[in-house]
Amino acid sequence: MILSCNHIDKAFGTKQILKDVSFHVEEREKTAIVGINGAGKSTLLKIIMNQLPADSGEVTLSRGASIGYLAQHEAVSGEHTIYEELLEVKKEIIEMEEKIRSLELDMKHQQGEELTATLDLYHRLSTEFENRNGYAYKSELIGVLKGLGFEESEFDKSVATLSGGQKTRVALGKLLLSKPDIILLDEPTNHLDMNSIAWLETYLLNYQGAVIIVAHDRYFLNKVVTKVVELDNGHATVFLGNYSDYATKKAMLRNAQLKAWMNQQQEIKHQEQVIARLKSFNREKSIKRAESREKMLDKIDRLEKPTELNSEIHLQLHPRVESGEDVLKVEHLSKAFDSQQLFSDLNFSVKRGEKVAIIGNNGTGKTTILKIINSVIKADAGSFTLGSKVHIGYYDQEHHVLHMEKTLFEEIADDYPTLTNTEIRNTLAAFLFTGDDVFKQIKDLSGGERGRVSLAKLMLSEANFLILDEPTNHLDIVSKEILEHALNQYTGTVLYVSHDRYFINQTASRILDLTGNTLVNYIGNYDYYLEKREELTRIYAPETSVSSVEQSTAAAIASSGKDEWQKRKEEQARERKRQNDLKKTEDQIQKLEARNQEIDDQMCLESVYTDVAKCMELNKEKTENANKLETLYEVWESLM
Incomplete structure (x- = not known):
């Protein structure tokens, strides 16, 4: 055991967040902490890190064990380049290498005992340097940077010029390279694209230390964790297995x-x-x-x-009018920012009733496509055409459609002036905003709460064409499932951008992969995309370079879908074997019972029951059959 939490209590004011929370983590164990937004997951991590005091209880860390923590919005700062920032983690290794080089020079001019002492120190440092992967630290560093989605051309970028998401990725890279005995990760996948998430899954699976993860990505949790600690109404319950098992x-x-x-x-x-x-x-x-x-x-x-608190969210999406068959047609669309060409000559269309997901790596321009269609920004070239009677409902991941200075009540009332006060309150109550909550300002809400307000406005819009940019960001798992159900029941058309593979698999009827400045079309859900990705990318985007890192991450992505397929195949094979074994066992039982009946009939014959030797022979056979039947009955019961 490397970490244990014992009887942790924590309250903020009169609100009890954690009540008698106890669990432990073994060495190398991968543990998830799950629960709805506000359940106390991040609070628990801060208590473990001693950044927040518990009201009672204690956290015990194994003696000598090191611990590392990536908070939800943690970022690096300073004037270093990305490469230099990660190199800071390897400072001791670099100093050790410099010392070894220095000793090599010293030994050229030494003799006798002085040389012997220097050689002894040299061998000790060389052994430690090798044990700490000193000869490969540069390739390890580059592998982590590439795995987290940084191109080599970006390594020399100043950290100060990076976006918040990029800074968080750098912070994650530093933590992984420092290799503590136990890692705490709070929403590590929020700023990663699909390839980077798949790389992180593989990295954590092979990580020699223990890992505690707070995340809402169900594919990610399924792949990585072997234990789930659920926080519900302040109490902790431990479940063994991955997220599906939980x-x-x-x-x-x-x-x-x-x-x-x-x-x-x-x-x-x-x-x-x-x-x-x-x-x-x-x-x-x-x-x-x-x-x-x-x-x-x-x-x-x-x-x-x-x-379950969030299971009480009432989200129903109904279009006011039905659109024409052709909802959207995009022709020869191109967009660049400065010298960076995001995409060029994009062509695609969306028909009524389709649920289309746009996927691709960070920075390829997925959100930009949605903003162009919503007339938020202009394309450099090309055009788009909306079909007859198309009415758009837009969900923006940054919630720019919300007005930060307004209260929740004002946000709904100003956009939908025909609603009565009671109707506005009922709508907000359907998304868990009751009482004085409706008078909170938007700027004071958490990301998940803003997401619920945006969903409420989306429902009221009665649009027949929903355009959603990362709709599951900041939503907890229960809220995601409610949104999935609402979209699957929705009779209108949906076009969305998402990195949530589970969500895509549950809702998409078609996938557009933005790769190599072009779109590759997949008519199916995420499992279908995994099956056809390599083949269709080679045909329609042959210029897309696939590095060894990308190949490994692609394989990791594909494995998640293939694993499910393989499990189903194995389960079917086990069931067929069970049925065959059951039939064989029943046949053997019938055969032995029939033989015992024959023996009983024979024993009634005068020619047999007067023959002592024959009677003993038949009786012995029947006893042996009875023993065999006893075993077969036990096998039959277990097979049944």
Whole structure:
């Protein structure tokens, strides 16, 4: 065991965030902490890092173990280049290498005991240098940078000129290169594209230390973790397995809790009816019996109804009018910023009812395409045409469609002036904003809360063409599932950008991969894209260079889809084997039982029961058959 949390409590004011939270992490174990937004996940990580004091309880770290932490919005700063910033992590290695070179020069001029002492120090330093991967630290550093999505041409960029997301990636690279015994990662995939996420999955899977991850990316969690710690209403529950295992066990647990609650409610209702009936007799004995039952009822430890807060979000997307068959046509679209050409001569169309996902690496121009279609920015060349009766609803990942200075109530009221105060409050309540929450200013909301406001406005728009830019960013897993369900029920058309592979697989009917300055079309969901990616990219985007790092990350991405397919194949094979074994066992049982019946019939014959030797032979055979049958019955029961 490398880390343990014991009976952690934490409250902010009157709100209890963590209640008696206990769990432990073994060496090399990969653990996820999950829960809805506001459940206390980031708070728990800060308590583990001693950045925030717990009200009670303690965190114990194994003696001598090192720990590293990447906060949700952590970034680097300073005047270093990207490469120099990561090189800081290897400072001790570099100093050791310089010392070794210095000793080599010294030894040329030394003799006797002085040379012997220098040689001894040289060998010790050389061994340590090799053990700490000193001979390959530069290639390791370059591998991490490329894995996190930085091109070699960007290595000399100043950290000060980077975007917030790029600075976070640099901070993540520094943490990974420092190789602590236990890593804490808070939403590490937020600023990574698909290739980088797949690379990080592989890196963490092979990481020699322990890892604790807070993330909402279900594909990522499925691939990496072997234990899930769920925070729900302040309490922690530990589940062994990956996210899918957790979700299955959680559903079973919740169903069992719900069934127990319903049974108890039924029993309480029954007892109340009996008590009312006894009292209606209005006799001394019946009243005493009723009072006795009431006392028993009062002593019942009443169960709480199991609920999930965000499952109460009511998101229903209904277009006001139906659009024409042709919703969008994009022709010869091009866009560059300064000297960087994002894409050129893009051509695609979207038909009514399609759910189209645009995917691709960071910086390829996916969000730019959506902004051009929404007339937020202009294209350098080309055009787009909207079809008949098309009404757009736009969800912006940066929430520029929201007005930071307005309250939630004003945000809805100003955009939809025909709504009554009650209708506005009901709409906001459907997205978990009740009471005085509706008078909070947008600027004071968390990312997840702003996302819920944007979803509320999207629902009210009654648009028939939804354009969504990273709609699952900042949403917890329950909210993502609600959005997935709403989009799958939606009868309009959807065009969206997302890095959430699970979300894409659940909702997309078509995928456009923006690669090599062009779009490659895949008519299917994310699993289909994984299956056809290499083949179609080679045909339609042959100029796209695929480095060894990209090949490995592509393989890692594909493996997630192939793993699921392989699991299904293995499960089908196991089921076929079970059925075959079951039939063989039943045939053997029938054969032995039939033989025993023959023996019984023979034993009734005078020519047999008067022959002692024959009787003994048949009796021995029947005993052996009985033993075989006993074993076969056990096998049959297990197979059934």
